Amino acid sequence: MGTKNNDNGHSAGSVAVDDPAKVRNVVLVGPSGAGKTTLTEALLMTSGVLTRAGSVVEGNTVCDHDPAAVRQQRSVGLAVAPLRHGDIKINLIDTPGYADFVGELRAGLRAADAALFVVNAFEGVDASTTSLWAECAAVGMPRAVVITRTDHHRADVGTAIAACQEAFGAGVVPLYLPKGDGLVGLITGDTAGFEAERAELIEAIIAESEDESLMDRYLEGEDVDQATLIADLETAVARGSFHPVVPVCAVTGTGLPELLDGIARAFPSPLEHPLPEVTGLDGIPRPRMEADPNGPLVAEVVRTAVDSYVGRVSVVRVFSGTLRPENSVHVSGHGMADRGHEDHDVDERVAHVYSPLGSALREVPYCVAGDVCALTKLGSAETGDTVSAPDRPLLMSPWRMPEPLLPVAVVPRSRSDEDNLARNLNRLVAGDPTLRLERNAETHQMVLWCMGEAHADVVLARLRAGGAEVDTEPVRVALRETFSGGAKGHGRHVKQSGGHGQYAVCDIVVEPLPRGGGFEFVDKVVGGAVPHQFIPSIEKGVKAQLARGLRDGHPVVDVRVTVVDGKAHSVDSSDAAFQTAGSLALKDAAANTGLSLLEPVDEITVHLPDDYLGTVLGDLSGRRGRVLGTESDSTAHTTIRAEVPSSALLRYAIELRSLTSGTATFTRRFVRYDPLPG
Secondary structure: OEOOOOOOOEOOOOOOOOOHHHEEEEEEEOOOOOOHHHHHHHHHHHOOOEOOOOOOOOOOOOOOOOHHHHHHOOOOOOEEEEEEEOOEEEEEEEOOOOHHHHHHHHHHHHHOOEEEEEEEOOOOOOHHHHHHHHHHHHOOOOEEEEEEOOOOOOOOHHHHHHHHHHHHOOOEEEOEEEEOOEEEEOOOOOOOOOHHHHHHHHHHHHHOOOOOOHHHHHHOOOOOOHHHHHHHHHHHHHHOOOEEEEEOOOOOOOOHHHHHHHHHHHOOOHHHOOOOOEEEOOOOEOOOOOOOOOOOOEEEEEEEEEEOOOEEEEEEEEEEOEEOOOOEEEEEOOOOHHHOOOOOEEEEEOOOEEEEEOOEEEEEOOEEOOOEEEEEOOOOOOOOOEEEEOOEOEEEOOOOOOOOOEEEEEEEOOOOHHHHHHHHHHHHHHHOOOOEEEEEOOOOEEEEEEOOHHHHHHHHHHHHHOOOOEEEEOOOOOOEEEEOOOEEEEEEEEEOOOOOOEEEEEEEEEEEOOOOOOEEEEEOOOOOOOOHHHHHHHHHHHHHHHHHOOOOOOOEOOEEEEEEEEEEOOOOOOHHHHHHHHHHHHHHHHHOOOEEEEEEEEEEEEEEEHHHHHHHHHHHHHOOOEEEEEEEOOOOEEEEEEEEEHHHHOOHHHHHHHHOOOOOEEEEEEEEEEEOOO
């Protein structure tokens, strides 16, 4: 990001608003390639924010400013693009459509009060978009549909609308339809030739009317005036029960003014959208906030980036109160320990408040409740953190994020890259809730858990852009060892080489325990052969050797070690000597019997359409998986529960997506260690 305003034809001017009723926060949702970024660019030009539109192919759009987005020619992060339509400020929130970047999409849903589903006119609706529609419906988020790329040679608006109606269900009805080189409004325009479509629209609107007598009067032949229809339509859209469809063409500009007018008039303001739950730092719920500029400050970081000129940039949605420059704020988080970060809870000072336009930052005097802004140099702020007043610190409920399931092991290319790698990793993890950092103490690997290959590619590119040259290596699975049978072990540590000597002898019996049995230590020494104070020393030496491993360096588990005899010296015996003897006794026992390798096993839950059930079950069998059960639901989907060796799941996030055309999801959790075949 940067503070320049017009490198790309941007028009300058203040974009601050005073009244939340004059704000519309709209997230653009749809698959990669649907045309969300191109549509945003066209709307910015239509409203006068841009003097010329950029191109995704040329890499000069407002929203796809990230070098990774330019290289991949698709959005990889959330971007905000505000514009004005009349006296309404519309914050367009462009989000990636590719599944790897779903975390950015969920952040966009959190920041928005309504969703614009973007579907192109020749490819229909994919399963992930249908799933997101259902997710928005579950929380009552208002939705509308935009049919894009209507100038494509394979475009068929009627077929696209039918596909949306089939995928999204009731309430999806066209508000405009193509006619000649433009559109005809089915309420306000000359609908000759569209009588059936107009009747369908009017009936759908009346069905949502709060005037229960209106439908009866309409069916009896009474004309319903346009003002009533438009008012009922706007109410139904804001309520989330009616979803108008508007065809547009970003190239010719067809439908863009109508779309902006619909957003401004029918989508809800922040005053009409319920705010997330808020608690104190003590976890006790607080009264639900309202979008009141004079209320207590509650804002949330929905995106974090680092700019080479201005440092850390936090994109923030203000839910209550007003953010002003030079004010102190409290930054609190839910804790990122599972991603390599600890809880943080600090006061910081806001230097400047900006209105973001893609990568450009335009300074504003304040940001009121309901609006979106950018703050710079909040050193502790991470995506998902709450920004509130220091004298009344609060915490917003977190939004749901998917678990990253693709591990990538990274190593610095040289010693000089180690510091850069550590610094850049912390920065990336702070800004990306779908990226998890694991420093595996057993395999001695640094593992990045990503959403998929495209996500991993972006993460690695950002590391290298930050000055950290890194390589990847195969991810190693942490194995275990155990005794395959019982064995006796003799440990003798005797040294008499001048000065104080060392003397310790112990005899042990080692027995394997059932899987998950852990470690047991038993003292059966009789007659004081080993003085009582040295028994814990033997245990300490045995446990240390178990942790170090006996053959290949893997920790040893599921054994019972019993001390049965030994010898001590009145002068030369010591804690250290008996620790060494215990270690030697365990090694001797291992040499007297076989050791078995154990591998970790995970339980996975796969949710998928029924059409792919046989394919996925066959694939799980090839991974040495054991199916525990399947459960079908009413949506033609099945959930599979299975146990699969962890080593067979290293690339499962990619391979499952390929097997099911991106329609399946899965979760995993460790359950136990099992013997490694062969």
